[in-house]
Each structure stands twice: as structure tokens, then as C-alpha cells.
Amino acid sequence: MTSPGFAAAPGDIVRRDRTQHPPALTPQYKTSVLRSPRCALVSFEPGPGENAGPVFRARMLAPLENDLIRNYARDGDAQGERIIVHGRILDEFGRPVPDALIEVWQANAGGRYRHKNDGYLAPLDPNFGGAGRCMSDAGGHYFFRTIRPGPYPWRNNGSDWRPAHIHLSIFGQAFMQRLVTQLYFEGDPLIPLCPIIGTLPDASVVERLVAKLDMGNAVPFDALAYRFDIVLRGRRQSFFENRPEGM
Secondary structure, rough: OOOOOOOOOOOOOOOOOOHHOOOOOOOOHHHHHHHOOOOOOOOOOOHHHOOOHHHHHHHHHOOOOEEEEOOOOOOOOOOOOOEEEEEEEEEOOOOOOHHHHHHEOOOOOOOOOOOOOOOHHHHHHHOOOOOOOOOOOOEEEEEEEEOOOOOOOOOOOEEEEEEEEEEEEEOOOOOOOOOEEEEOOOEEEEEHOOOOHHHHOHHHHHHHOOOEHHHHHHEEEEEEEEOOEEEOOOOOOOOOOOOOOOO
């Protein structure tokens, strides 16, 4: 994603387009019927405890935290299509955001999460935990290595299918600065069929959630690469599930 094309001035904030946000109540996504608010939202100002930290540093991370192929391995690598996901974290003016902590979690190659409430019949992989962490560097770059997750069925309209996706949680300089989103993969035919994605009213917003195949950064005889840039605010921001207004 590129800069909106104008220079930043102190205090500038790019006004977001609220028409790109899905309504809270979207009956085709049945969970929203129970979860959507029925009353006006109440805003609480965060205090010093929420805004004052912690400050994340790369030294916090263990050596294999950004390698989901091996960070849970017991007797071999995780099974499935090996991929690298990389990109940059940017502000609304295209400037890099350094020292952002990115947490990732996902299903395995068969479409099953390592979670006690996941009853999908696909087997668990004993060498795949499905979670990891990485950080952006001084240029806003991040990357992690993993297995491409499989799609899975869910009880929405009987048995809808979720496209392959990876969940991302991005922390800024405080716990209150947390954004949650998920990325999809270029060319997945399940993307336009997903009721959750269908809540987004603008096709350009959906496109911002799709990681692009990047053969230039693929590892020969090892892993394909996908690029996914994350924009925190402004007219080209990524869509975030927990905070549509961005960071």
C-alpha cells in the first residue's frame, strides 16, 4: 500500500470513510445478531495504566517465535504448504511504524485450530501450535514463517466455509493500542463466498485484507511468500475488527 500522496503536517489526521465499515448488525453473519449492540455505545477515556506501556522490544522474543513451522515442533516440522508472510506496518502517510508487536494465530493445514472448542474432524498436527509473534523493525518491516492454513466449515447457514486466513493482533506502545485483523490469500475462491467478508460494503476494503503472492521473496525449494502491508489509519487503512478507526 502506498502513501495517500501528500506530506504530513504536525497533528494531521486523515479522516476515515465510515461508509467502508460494515454495520454492526449483519444478519447474513448470524453471530452478529447476538453480538451487535442494541443501545448507544458509551466511551471511557483510558487512564495512565492503559496508555503508559509496556514498550515492546525485539529482545523479548524467543528465537523461533516467528517460525510457526518449528516453534511447536516435537519430532519434525509442521505439515503443510510452507509459506513466508511479510510486509510493512505504516501510518496514514506511508511512514514506517517501528517496534510494533505482531501476534499471529491460525488453523493448521487441515483447517483445525489447537483449541479445546474446535470440534472440526480434521486432525491436529502434533508439530504445529498455530501461534507466534514477531516485531516490526526500524523500517516497519515484519515477517514470519508458517504453514498455509486450510479452510474450515462453520455453522452459519448450515455449513458455510471460511477461506484460509491468519489472524493478526498489532500492539503499539501500550496495551490499549491493539488492533485485530486477519489476512486472506490471493486467488482463494472462498473469499467472495464468506458471509463475514460479505459484511464489508466496499470491495477495496476486502482487497486490503488479501495478501499478494510474492515470488520475488519465495525461498527456492522451500517456501512461497505472500506480502501483506498494514496501514494503521487514514483512507487506505487496513480493516480492523476491534477498532475500525485504526490505531
